[in-house]
Amino acid sequence: MVLATQCILQPKPKKMRITLNGKLHKGVTSKDIIMYIISEISASGATGYFVEYCGSAISSLSMEGRMTICNMSIEMGARGGLIAPDETTFEYLKKLPSIPEIKDIKSSISEWKTLRSDSGAVFDKELNFDAVSIKPMITYGTNPGMGMTIDGSIPMSDVNGNEASESFIKSLDYMGFKPGMKLLGHPVDFVFIGSCTNGRIEDFRAFAELIRGRKKAENITALVVPGSKKVEEQMIAEGLIEVYKNAGFEVRQPGCSSCLAMNEDKIPQGKYAVSTSNRNFEGRQGPGSRTLLASPLTAAAAAITGKITDPREFVNE
Amino acid sequence: MSKVKFDILESACVPLPFENVDTDQIIPARFLSATSRQGFGDNLFRDWRYLKTGEKNKEFVLNNPVYHGKVLVAGKNFGSGSSREHAVWAIFDYGFRAVVSSFFADIFMNNALNNGLLPIVIPDDLLKKLHGLIQQNPETKVRIDLEKQIFTILSSGESVNFAINPYKKECMLKGLDDIDFLLSMKNEITGYEKNQSLAK
Numbered sequence: 001m002v003l004a005t006q007c008i009l010q011p012k013p014k015k016m017r018i019t020l021n022g023k024l025h026k027g028v029t030s031k032d033i034i035m036y037i038i039s040e041i042s043a044s045g046a047t048g049y050f051v052e053y054c055g056s057a058i059s060s061l062s063m064e065g066r067m068t069i070c071n072m073s074i075e076m077g078a079r080g081g082l083i084a085p086d087e088t089t090f091e092y093l094k095k096l097p098s099i100p101e102i103k104d105i106k107s108s109i110s111e112w113k114t115l116r117s118d119s120g121a122v123f124d125k126e127l128n129f130d131a132v133s134i135k136p137m138i139t140y141g142t143n144p145g146m147g148m149t150i151d152g153s154i155p156m157s158d159v160n161g162n163e164a165s166e167s168f169i170k171s172l173d174y175m176g177f178k179p180g181m182k183l184l185g186h187p188v189d190f191v192f193i194g195s196c197t198n199g200r201i202e203d204f205r206a207f208a209e210l211i212r213g214r215k216k217a218e219n220i221t222a223l224v225v226p227g228s229k230k231v232e233e234q235m236i237a238e239g240l241i242e243v244y245k246n247a248g249f250e251v252r253q254p255g256c257s258s259c260l261a262m263n264e265d266k267i268p269q270g271k272y273a274v275s276t277s278n279r280n281f282e283g284r285q286g287p288g289s290r291t292l293l294a295s296p297l298t299a300a301a302a303a304i305t306g307k308i309t310d311p312r313e314f315v316n317e
Numbered sequence: 318m319s320k321v322k323f324d325i326l327e328s329a330c331v332p333l334p335f336e337n338v339d340t341d342q343i344i345p346a347r348f349l350s351a352t353s354r355q356g357f358g359d360n361l362f363r364d365w366r367y368l369k370t371g372e373k374n375k376e377f378v379l380n381n382p383v384y385h386g387k388v389l390v391a392g393k394n395f396g397s398g399s400s401r402e403h404a405v406w407a408i409f410d411y412g413f414r415a416v417v418s419s420f421f422a423d424i425f426m427n428n429a430l431n432n433g434l435l436p437i438v439i440p441d442d443l444l445k446k447l448h449g450l451i452q453q454n455p456e457t458k459v460r461i462d463l464e465k466q467i468f469t470i471l472s473s474g475e476s477v478n479f480a481i482n483p484y485k486k487e488c489m490l491k492g493l494d495d496i497d498f499l500l501s502m503k504n505e506i507t508g509y510e511k512n513q514s515l516a517k
Contacts, residue, residue: 001495005503009498043397043398044394047423077422143397143398166334167336260346261347262346262347269369279399281341281398283342287345
């Protein structure tokens with residue numbers, strides 16, 4: 001469509017605004033924010049909507065932190081996720097190679113400042129969350145909405161309270177889990193850090209910080225995959241590749257890699273992978289693979305201990 | 318590009334009563350690097366149709382000869398996850414012409430409408446009832462009238478109206494798609510681009 005017409009045809013979507021105020025705890029990241037929201041409203045909770053995120057917890061995020069949230073909005077069915085541009089945005093843009101080509105950056109910025117919702121804007125749905133109540137998250141099932149806090153227990157029933165839901169039972173069976181089970185301490189086999197959701201330089205810096213001076217657990221294979229060639233170059237320049245290699249991690253070619261396992265970076269049948277990607281469907285990372293979605297910090301913690309671990313144990317040191 | 322017209326369809330049903338069936342199940346990622354739209358039907362629900370040994374999974378509905386037809390009766394939130402249009406191509410190439418559910422993922426629904434596969438939304442209780450009827454009698458037939466937007470279970474006579482975006486309905490009835498529509502507005506599009514003020 002785009003090649004033929006220069007357009008994307010969109011029916012006017014419904015509008016959802018999600019406001020998140022308060023301060024995130026240490027060890028809790030923007031990935032945990034979006035995973036928390038999806039677990040609250042389900043994988044189809046925003047179907048038919050474009051979602052705007054706002055509030056102090058959102059505006060205090062870096063651009064890359066914001067991108068993680070917007071990127072994963074589709075996993076709750078949203079057609080798109082938006083965050084209004086502000087000074088953080090403009091500072092980020094000024095560093096991009098294409099920006100110097102703009103003749104009058106000041107007037108562009110003035111124009112960009114108008115790209116926000118009016119103060120009296122009416123949304124079809126409004127949700128409010130408190131950042132303080134968000135903890136590191138992990139998924140236990142086979143869609144991104146089946147998530148819980150890292151120290152939580154798998155629910156006894158599906159989102160509708162249906163214990164006997166065929167889909168719920170099938171999902172847990174696939175994962176080798178039971179209702180009511182805790183996941184903290186569960187051994188894992190693979191850790192994957194990468195994907196469009198968490199494959200940016202800040203994600204790799206955070207991961208490197210946690211594992212610096214440590215070695216990966218013997219029972220796991222850890223794949224580190226830059227989101228792009230540019231990120232890979234930055235990782236090399238910042239000495240991060242050395243940190244990973246010293247810890248025993250494999251650094252793979254930039255790309256989608258294990259997120260959807262179209263290349264050799266597959267998770268084998270029945271194996272558990274803590275993954276910083278965005279989809280934990282059956283067979284997503286390879287036929288029979290068992291994906292546990294998490295933030296880069298949670299993935300890093302699992303890589304060191306070899307089991308599902310609360311990253312706050314490392315972060316508060 | 319669509320060129321497939323949809324009018325009236327009467328058919329037996331193939332039931333898939335699972336919720337949240339995502340497009341990774343409909344067409345696993347390893348099949349997406351094909352360069353032709355043909356043959357995707359062979360890989361429809363591949364990892365549910367076949368066991369790890371390569372043998373057919375006799376438990377899976379597509380391998381059960383008792384079920385046949387051009388209508389797939391699914392569960393809630395069908396087509397969630399990845400936007401891969403290949404999911405629709407696989408369902409269509411296999412032979413289905415309509416999918417019935419109480420709720421479709423947004424992008425899947427649009428992909429379906431753009432490719433001659435009709436997504437029909439019926440109330441959840443009617444969907445459950447239909448699954449029950451199909452289980453009792455695999456020859457349960459339905460009638461889909463796109464022009465009148467009526468869905469009928471022929472064995473019970475129950476009828477319900479289904480919603481469809483009027484523009485998409487016209488496209489499906491006439492075998493047109495979004496590209497045909499947009500190309501008819503070429504002058505307006507060019508005019509709009511000329512007036513864009515950003516990045517001058």
